[in-house]
Amino acid sequence: MSVYVVGHSNPDTDSVCGAIAYAHYLKATGTDAVACAQIAAANLNPESKLVLDRFGLVVPQELTDVEGKDVALVDFSDIGQAPANITKANVVAIVDHHKIGDLTTNGPIFFYAKPVGCTCTVLFEMYKNNNVDLPKDIAGGMVAAILSDTVNFKSPTCTDEDKAAVKELLVIAGVASQDDLFMDMLMAKSSVAGVPIKDLIFRDYKDFDMNGKKVGIGQIELASLDQVADIRADLIKGVESVKADGRHSVLFMLTDVVKEGTDLLVVSDDPAIIEQAFGGKIADNVMWVDGMMSRKKQAVPPLQKAFGC
Numbered sequence: 001m002s003v004y005v006v007g008h009s010n011p012d013t014d015s016v017c018g019a020i021a022y023a024h025y026l027k028a029t030g031t032d033a034v035a036c037a038q039i040a041a042a043n044l045n046p047e048s049k050l051v052l053d054r055f056g057l058v059v060p061q062e063l064t065d066v067e068g069k070d071v072a073l074v075d076f077s078d079i080g081q082a083p084a085n086i087t088k089a090n091v092v093a094i095v096d097h098h099k100i101g102d103l104t105t106n107g108p109i110f111f112y113a114k115p116v117g118c119t120c121t122v123l124f125e126m127y128k129n130n131n132v133d134l135p136k137d138i139a140g141g142m143v144a145a146i147l148s149d150t151v152n153f154k155s156p157t158c159t160d161e162d163k164a165a166v167k168e169l170l171v172i173a174g175v176a177s178q179d180d181l182f183m184d185m186l187m188a189k190s191s192v193a194g195v196p197i198k199d200l201i202f203r204d205y206k207d208f209d210m211n212g213k214k215v216g217i218g219q220i221e222l223a224s225l226d227q228v229a230d231i232r233a234d235l236i237k238g239v240e241s242v243k244a245d246g247r248h249s250v251l252f253m254l255t256d257v258v259k260e261g262t263d264l265l266v267v268s269d270d271p272a273i274i275e276q277a278f279g280g281k282i283a284d285n286v287m288w289v290d291g292m293m294s295r296k297k298q299a300v301p302p303l304q305k306a307f308g309c
Contacts, residue, residue: 004069010078010205013048013148018074018119019060028132036063038083045203047189055140075119077101080207081260086121117157124165143169152182155293190222197238198223210307213248219295221255236285243267262292277306
């Protein structure tokens with residue numbers, strides 16, 4: 001029976017390339033595996049599409065329901081980010097770089113997680129430690145994922161292990177310029193022209209349980225906030241619509257990679273909690289948070305503290 005390797009919902013490049021890399025690793029070490037994503041190929045985000053095309057990687061198989069299947073999870077361990085019927089699946093492995101989520105298993109599994117900037121950094125360590133050959137195309141996807149998750153080393157989630165992995169992976173993948181690759185990815189990721197507002201909000205979005213309250217956090221990374229100047233009002237309306245679908249709060253991070261900060265769009269039942277979390281004031285549903293680059297490290301922990309988690 002095959003193991004279906006899948007990343008979180010609304011998959012980013014780490015989730016997509018991590019599934020590809022881990023599926024290959026499993027096959028190379030004697031376990032049949034299939035790389036999957038929770039959305040169809042056509043719905044992958046622009047950055048992931050660019051990376052798969054750049055390195056000639058096969059698009060992961062769409063997988064939205066895992067009942068009765070053997071599954072391995074990459075880049076998450078939260079039930080809320082899993083395919084349908086995850087509790088009726090047989091989870092055999094998890095490789096991640098986030099906090100441990102709320103998923104439980106009936107028996108012991110392979111679990112490999114490290115506090116680094118990207119799941120592909122963890123996977124690269126597994127390849128090296130077990131002398132598994134890493135193909136050039138997969139190395140390309142992995143280095144792209146690390147650059148994306150660490151925002152080209154600008155994110156506070158970035159570690160020396162991420163930097164060391166990138167240095168080696170660039171050589172294996174035959175990539176001449178780290179900065180050129182990242183800028184190509186950023187331009188694809190930050191493209192907003194003609195994209196429906198809800199598609200922008202859900203391009204990189206996750207829901208979290210904050211002490212019994214559902215809080216959604218989305219993010220897009222931009223070369224300049226000017227890119228969204230003409231659609232700000234529409235984005236706020238979109239956030240309001242997402243919040244109205246049973247959520248206590250929804251935050252949407254407009255992250256300026258050059259200025260290294262985030263314009264935070266906020267719609268909440270209790271805005272004071274959000275202000276408390278980030279030590280600022282919300283005006284017209286917006287609050288600038290200087291230095292905020294990472295949802296995982298700079299948005300989620302302060303919110304969990306403010307919500308009393």
